[in-house]
Amino acid sequence: xxxxxxxxxxxxxxxxxxxxxxxxxxxxxxxxxxxxxxxxxxxxxxxxxxxxxxxxxxxxxxxxxxxxxxxxxxxxxxxxxxxxxxxxxxxxxxxxxxxxxxxxxxxxxxxxxxxxxxxxxxxxxxxxxxxxxxxxxxxxxxxxxxxxxxxxxxxxxxxxxxxxxxxx
Numbered sequence: 426x427x428x429x430x431x432x433x434x435x436x437x438x439x440x441x442x443x444x445x446x447x448x449x450x451x452x453x454x455x456x457x458x459x460x461x462x463x464x465x466x467x468x469x470x471x472x473x474x475x476x477x478x479x480x481x482x483x484x485x486x487x488x489x490x491x492x493x494x495x496x497x498x499x500x501x502x503x504x505x506x507x508x509x510x511x512x513x514x515x516x517x518x519x520x521x522x523x524x525x526x527x528x529x530x531x532x533x534x535x536x537x538x539x540x541x542x543x544x545x546x547x548x549x550x551x552x553x554x555x556x557x558x559x560x561x562x563x564x565x566x567x568x569x570x571x572x573x574x575x576x577x578x579x580x581x582x583x584x585x586x587x588x589x590x591x592x593x
Contacts, residue, residue, distance in 0.1 A: 440565055447561040451554050458550045465543045469536050476532040480525060487521045 491514060498510045 436568055440568065443561060443564055447557050450557050454550055454553055454557075458546060461546050462543060465539050468539050472532055472535045472539070476528050479528055483521060483524055483528075487517060490517050 494510070494513050494517070503510050
């Protein structure tokens with residue numbers, strides 16, 4: 426039978442390896458979370474870019490529409506700053522403004538949705554980290570024996586596991 430000190434040192438080495446593995450697992454989880462955050466930031470910037478592109482296209486369409494209206498009014502000989510021509514311009518601008526507000530609201534909704542997903546991922550990462558360290562603690566405590574025979578203490582002696590007995 427191998428000496429007790431060898432078995433104890435092997436057990437300690439196993440606990441150290443388990444600790445290093447748990448720490449590595451935690452670091453990999455944190456790196457994954459950082460990558461995920463970068464992806465979320467990219468999605469937010471993509472959403473903003475799409476909104477700006479849609480706004481630009483809507484502005485171009487508004488200019489084309491107003492140009493057509495001016496051309497039609499000029500062909501009719503109608504003044505563009507009064508009456509029905511002005512009402513058409515005002516309606517076109519009002520529609521554009523309304524659509525722009527809706528685009529901005531949709532953009533904010535998508536950004537908040539992405540950020541909420543990030544918060545959920547961060548909570549999941551925290552739970553995972555907690556499970557890793559709880560598992561390590563559990564495995565570490567389970568490797569320590571409370572059997573007096575393992576520690577070389579006979580059952581007829583009053584054992585304090587190496588501590589000074591009370592009243593001794």
